[in-house]
Amino acid sequence: MSVPVARLTGVGLRYGETRALDAVDLEIPAGGMVGLIGPDGVGKSSLLALVAGARRIQSGEVQVLGGDMRDRRHRRRVCPRIAYMPQGLGRNLYPTLSVFENVDFFGRLFGHDQAERRRRIAELLESTGLAPFAERPAGKLSGGMKQKLGLCCALIHDPDLLILDEPTTGVDPLSRNQFWELIGRIRAGRAGMSVIVATAYMEEAERFDWLVAMDAGRVLATGSPAQLRGQTGCDSLEAAFIALLPEERRSGHRALVIPPRRSTGGTPEIAIEAHDLTCRFGDFVAVDHVSFRIERGEIFGFLGSNGCGKSTTMKMLTGLLPASEGDCALFGQPVDANDMATRRRVGYMSQAFSLYRELTVRQNLVLHARLFHLAEKEIEPRVAEMLERFDLARVQDELPPSLPLGIRQRLSLAVAVIHRPEILILDEPTSGVDPVARDGFWQLMVELSRNDGVTIFISTHFMNEAQRCDRISLMHAGKVLDSDTPQRLMEKRGLPTLEATFIAYLEEAAGLAGKPPAAAASPVQAAAAVRPQRSSFSWQRLFSYARRESMELRRDPIRLTLALLGTVLLMFIIGYGISLDVEDLSYAVLDRDQTTTSQAYALNIAGSRYFVEHEPIRDYAELERRMRSGELSLAIEIPPGFGRDLKRGANPEIGVWIDGAMPTRATTIKGYVQGLHNDYLRELAREAGVPASAGAASSEVRYRYNPDVESLAAMVPAVIPLLLIMIPAMLTALGVVREKELGSITNLYVTPVTRLEFLLGKQLPYIAMGMVNFLLMSALAVLVFEVPLKGSFATLLLGALLFVTTSTGLGLLLSTFMRSQIAAVFGTAIATMIPAIQFAGLIHPVSSLEGLAAWIGQIYPATYFLVISRGVFSKALDFTELWGYFVPLLLTIPLLTLLSVRFLKKQED
């Protein structure tokens, strides 16, 4: 242990007001197994993220593998030598990708060739026991398997430094054992590899070479487990840690004593009863004929491997899931999802954090108190009581995402008991919670059970917790293996500890007993393999992101179908729906003359194809009313004595009212009426034999490009750009923000992929998708709408390629600076629909726009592709005439990408 693998000097870190790390000085020895222990929220995760280079250093100095982690070049250089597995079950994995594909993706990022990847993946999957599940999507794995997969992904590139943040939290004892054996084998084969692990399990820490005990952002003590125990004079590490805490933090803690249950005498009341409870998902039997009875006030524990059906059973009890077979009852009442009264008697805490992230701790408590109908005057004291009891007062105004896992779990429990339920169903409530806090939890549960007679049904992976239960059930693969008091279970097997008993039960059930751990040959041999390239830009990394993105798209058939058929559907709707030929306008005549002359005038209008006559108007009031209701777009008033005045040459005046509510339509009507009036006058003059002055000159109107002035022929080429900006932009708009929300963005922080590779890789599949859309729409335009494509298709194709690149780039840009997916969806809708429909020249030419609209129109990419599309489709133009419109698109593409790179962070702030 000569040169430390990492050296921290005066490192501090704050999140807003909260101080996560406070002037930490630490030297972590190389080549060993180093454990970080301490309660939740003391800065363990922050410290690991700093060492891994995933988080930006705020103050102090972090030296890792002989260089400064502030230095970007050093980070780039050492990043392939560090592997980082963040906290949370499989947060950096891709749920729709299979086990093999997940590992393969990381392999590609680190630049291994195909043969190399295959060999390594085979070895890793073999040694972790994941090989039989290689084709299963990561999202469908149990917690323990996810952690193993995460480890495989981390180990694919032979790291010199392996950083694991609570890798076994929420993992069952059997898997946990296998996990540490695996790490042991890897270390045995790769001497010199350093491993840093944060853990909440003290029995695990016991096996490490060297420990760092932390509290409140500071290092309390360092040394081997034996040294720590010796230093404090305690015989267990757990006790040693508590002894290391400062006086005031320790004061609340005392050894937990569980008083025996008072026998009530007579027949005990049954609180929870299940009989042959079964749940199937398709062919898969998650819960297989499970039966149990739990008495009122009993603490009943549920133990089992990950994915054995514990959570499913609990969900059936709460009514969240319907039972496929069998029945369950609470207080003798069959569980009915719609029975509000029973729900009020039950408190439930789910495995995943399921409270509102946008509400503060206090607001969450108040909301739940209200929804459970606590009396208004009772709410305030009850919330205060909960804050006090669960030690949440300090963080009452903070948002849950900024809190460490353990504190969030305390909040969840507080919410579950706020309405004083008679039954508590708790699904791994203490996962990721530190020992001191866990004891606090149990203190509370004991009080609830023993004093208030609350029945507690709890699942856990901690054996010392299981030991505290009145009775426990051991579950495996949907079946209950055995049910009894912990003591009697141990006696049955004749084993000294519950953990050993449990593992024995599981191994027997899984048929594993006696079977040697699979493939002792660890991926060690790979150690001598080539170092991945360190170039600043790698096509391989880019393509591996592109490949992954397109795989995810393929696995989401709904999105794929929407993206492909959506354009076709919309093209039909817009193509046939929009019509700018203003026709079939409703009008009526108020004829106050009622002579043949006035009727002739009215007839003249009735003969026009633009107007549809409604029944005549009788008086002004009616005219007013019918115009107001929108029934008439046009009203014509022929004055009394029109015929007479016309003959006398007294210049009678026809009155015309046009509905101006829709100015475009009104203008067109105005033109039509004027034209019809002129026709009438000309006819009149001809009849009178007067040589008309009108006709001194004529004008020939030639409608170019679209001689029949058809809306369809004009609209279709314009709809293509419209749809090619909206759909591709919406597809990419969630690309980055979704990774941020779901956690896989960490892979950008800790793998050698650069921001540019990441962004372009994400963009490529959608460009391809957009081009497919473009080809579909072009085919539709020519074959179905019969709009001829007069110009050069190659030019159009090139234009489309540039344009789709621009629109996907726009989506990605929005995605890089939006914080939530909702905002990204709405932002994209605003940024594409309105400018594309209104400002890009679809209806009004950009040159006629004014102000802000004109400015948007001029910089908006759709404007330029619209000209190209119309030019090629209707005007028979080619590249030589249109090249000027390619330039703005060509300039926009790098600009958008550069902005996206600028907004995207390579480290977490």
Add this chain to the structure above:
Amino acid sequence: MPQTLANILHLGIKEFRSLGRDYAMLALIVWAFTLGVYSSATGLPETLQHAPIAIVDEDRSQLSTRIVNAFQAPYFRPPELIDQREMDRGLDTGRYTFTLDIPPDFQRDVLAGRQPAIQINVDATRIAQALSGAGYIQTIIATEVDEFVARYRGGAPLPAQLAVRVAFNPNLTQSWFGGVMEVINQITMLSIILTGAALIREREHGTVEHLLVMPLTAFEIMAAKVWSMALVVLVAAAFSLLVVVQGWLAVPIGGSVALFLLGAALHLFATTSMGIYLGTVARSMPQLGLLTILVLIPLQILSGGTTPRESMPELVQNVMELAPTTHFVSLAQAILYRGAGLEIVWPQLLAITAIGAVFFLAALRRFRRTITQMA
């Protein structure tokens, strides 16, 4: 019953809190109802405004100059005088919508009664300007030539006059139309996205599960989202109408704003239900994003707020009778422009209410059926 109301109230308040934390979303809402409305209202030209026109004057006579000068703002941009070679190119590249070619010896031929012709070339891919503009240009040329000839020869006035009055918007100011229609578009867009996304967020963050173990019914959960998101949109729309449209854009509002807001509230009932429905169909936010585009575009384009409904194919008109936006647009136009009162718009109000009720019940049915699968 009082408990149901209390639940709906508290869950709704929770929605406000959630929205209040999403600053980017708030900024977008503000933009949509202020600058978004303003730019759409002021940016859109009158049908024939600033139409780009170029003239090849091969005559260069008194009459041809007169014609050139007759094309004036705001209908046309000042005509560019070009030569014949530039004519086609200008049209091809979309620089001009119209080009005129006044032939040589035009004036002489007119006076000699030889009836010469001026060639008007129209870019018919720009349908809206093409149709109304060509008519205008013909009228302008005819008037100028007639007046010129009349002054030269002396003549009689026209036998019958036409007095055109445009009701409700005498100067056909486009911003009156654009502003209000934009408010309507934003109302529909925002309400659908907000409710749909609020539901997907509950699903993706697992909070639906929590709601389901509490003494809450699907009806309460849905009603809470409907009222809270509708209220957000309604307040924003009222602000936009009173401050941006009436104040900033100085659009005179003909009828009762309260009646319009009543209509908007009923409309929101329908659109928020649509949002919920979409939220149950989509399984993730990316799917929801695409779905909303597929739904919003037809609503926006086919309901009569962009182009007149009577010109659409019969089938489209009939189908769109089922969309709340169609009735809302017609109601808004009647109230805000034409000053119509309840006695005129009651059929639309009724239609919106009926559609809203059907949508709400359909969404509720689906929500009830799917919510257990969301957890």
